[in-house]
Amino acid sequence: MAQPTLQRGSEGPAVKDLQRALIELDFKPGEVDGIFGVYTQSAVKSFQTWAQIVVDGIVGPATWEKLDLADMSDPMLRNGDERVAVRGLQRRLTAAGFELEIDGRFGPQTEAAVRAFQERSGIDVDGIVGPQTWERLNALEQAG
DSSP states (O other), rough: OOOBBBTTTSSSHHHHHHHHHHHHTTOOOOSSSSSSHHHHHHHHHHHHHHHHHHOOSBHHHHHHHHHOOOOSSSOOOOOOOOOOOOHHHHHHHHTTTTTOOSBBBBBHHHHHHHHHHHHHHTTTOOOBBHHHHHHHHHHHHHHO
């Protein structure tokens, strides 16, 4: 599923996801209320400056991609997690050929993709994204 383009005046669950991601990355969009107002726009512009992309306050494909990959700490992830790193995981799994919604929620669909990726990569299949799984995902990204 493509991420929606968001800008000042946008409302809804995608704006809440954006606001949560910005907060997690230590940008300050105000409260998570699902309304893309002046504070969210300011946080988006600050993030875009940090990510070295066009600073327009509009969250389109380039901004979503940078947001999804901004947490490069490769944390342990498992079913039930909701955070920016899950979005990055989902984006990497999608690039590896798995059909996933990039929503930052590690649910059954993401776990199934992780298990299939682990099996395909010849590593322990446990559905948990740890050092071995990150290593294989990062190697794919560098090769691509």
